[in-house]
Amino acid sequence: MKSFVIVLKMLLGTWIFTPVVAQDSANTLRAEQVLELVRAFHPVAKQSAIQVGQAEADLVTARGGFDPVLGAYVARKRFGGTNYYNRVSPEIAIPTWYGIEIHSGIENYTGERLDPTMTKGQSAYVGVSIPLAKDLLMDKRRAVLKQARIFRTLADTEQRLVLNDLLMNAMDAYWQWVSSYNQYTLMQANVDINKQRLDFVRKSLQNGERAAIDTIETLAQLQSFQYQQNQYRVEFRNAGLQLSAFLWTASGEPYNLPETIVPPADWDNEQSTKDFDLDLASLLTTTEQNHPELQAYDFKLRALDIEKKLKFQQLLPKADFRYNHLSKGYNAFASVSEAPIFDNNYQYGFKFEIPMRLSAGRGEYKKAKLKIEESQLAQMQKRLDLQVKIRQYHNDLLNLREQIQLQNLNLSNYQQLVKAEEVRFKNGESSLFLINTRENKAIEARQKLIELKAKYFKVIYALQWSAGLLN
Structure with a gap:
């Protein structure tokens, strides 16, 4: 009996229910490494970069509305042996920002039956076209270019938003993987311990030191742990598959995470998140100022305001003025000093x-105003939703801190109960059944602690995500 108690104490009393596994840092995967891999190689991250490139292309297209335009008109008519006219008139038009268009050209009219309003021979002109009402303050070219500039910046913001959501999904998968691995290794350690215990009880039975019922009791405990080990191993494998969905290679191939790669031994060290902002007031301020979803609404409202200004132009009359200064020959400025412009x-x-x-103008203008009102209301609702979400996650964070402290104490108490039961067993006041019962409670406490810690780190990342900082 004495030898049995000594070995049993070695198996139980020295085990703190925290499996110690030798790890090579090259075979571990940390949360920050997952974030780097997702940013660099995930297809969704690459797609968001493509959308930025598309916005840049749209901006170049919009700038094309202000490109100078070179054109020419060539015409000739000959009928019944009569040369009615020959006309050659190239022109260049230069749009400007304020709706004014500068144009200049040369003309050469020859023929026997020219229109009397045409100037025969060579002539040149330089002039301007000016909208006096509609299109003076805003026209389609300016609206498209202004909106393209806004959408280019919006594309960067939407890229941040996409990455923010993508990285949070990756962190959900990562911490589930961490939790599953630690549950599996914990149960693996329990199986190893109970195998050693079963071997010892069987030897004790052969030596007449233990009853046969103790062998059954120990075997039942071992089988229970083996069942849980198999369950947790499947969960660990499935969690690895979920995490693998976020891991891609540099060549664009999906990467299947092998079982040989595991979380680091110090996965629950808060130093890894020491640079994260966890202050509630600071997070709320950061969200208000920099959250990509709220910024996206700001950019959309600016684009809608430009659209409203453009629609307002439809309420104005179209009043366009065009003036050309004429000169003989191909020098458009030859007669500029000869007389005043209207002389x-x-x-x-x-x-x-x-x-x-x-009717059309009033309807379009009203629609533009309603779109702005709709977006403003949506932005207000989104701002409130984000604030509520941040407060909820912050409450969860504070609660989990307290829960982890309590669970650490709970685990310590259960471990002490296991040791106390050993003492009673040594004095003949207890049984292996009671020791197993105490042991199960200690293991359950350890499992709960793993769950709480994994959830705690997930909430830390969720706080950063809710504030728009995961990008």
Whole structure:
């Protein structure tokens, strides 16, 4: 009996229910490494970068609305042996930001039956086209370019938002993987301990030191742990598959995480998250100022405001003025100093039109205003949702800290109960059944502690995610 108690004490009393596994740092995977791999190689991260490139291309396209345009018109008519006219008139038009268009060209008209309004021979002109009402303060070209600039910046913001969500999903999978691995190794250690115990009890039975019922008791305990070990191993493998979905190689191939790669031994060391902002007031301020989802609403509202200004132009009459200064020959400035602009050598035109009821303009303008109101309300709701989410996660964080402290004490108490039961067993006041019962409670406490710690770190990352900082 004395030898049995000594060995039993070695098997139970020296075991702190924390399996110690020798690890090679090259075979471990940390949370920050997962984040780096996802940022660098995940297809969704690459797609978000492509969207930024598309926004840049759209910006280049929008700038094309202000490119100078070179054109030419060539015409000739000959009928019944008569040369009616020959016309050659190249022109260059240069759009400017404020809706004014500068143009210049040369003309050469020859023929026997020219339109009397045409200037025969070589002539040149330089002039401007000016919108006096509609399109003066805003036109489609300016609206498209302004919105393209906004959407280019919006693309960066949306990329941050995509990465923020993607990295949080990766962290969910990672901490589930960490929890599953530690549950599996804990149960693996329990199986090894109970195998040694079963061997010893069998030898004690052969020596007449133990009853046969103790062998059954020990075997039942071992089989229970073996069953749980198999369950946790499957959970660990499945968690590895879930985590593998976020891991890709540099060549764009999916990476299957092998079982030989495991979490680090110091996975529950808070030093890994020491640089994270966990202060509630600071997180709320950061969210208000920098959260990509709220910033996206800001950019969309700016784009909608430009659209509203453009739609307002439809409420204005179209009043366009075009003026050309004319010169003989191909020098458009040859007669500039000969007379005032409306005295000689000029051509102008004025066009005015306005819909009588402005129905289309009023309808489009109202729709633009309603879109802005709708987006403002959505932004307010999103701001409130984010604030509530941050407060909830912060409450969870504080609660989990306290729960972990209590669970550490709980585990320590159960370990002391196991040792106390050993003493009673040594004095003949207890049984192997009671020792197993105490042991099971201690293991359950250790399992709960693993779950709480994994959840604690997941909440830390969730806090960063809810504030838009995971990118």
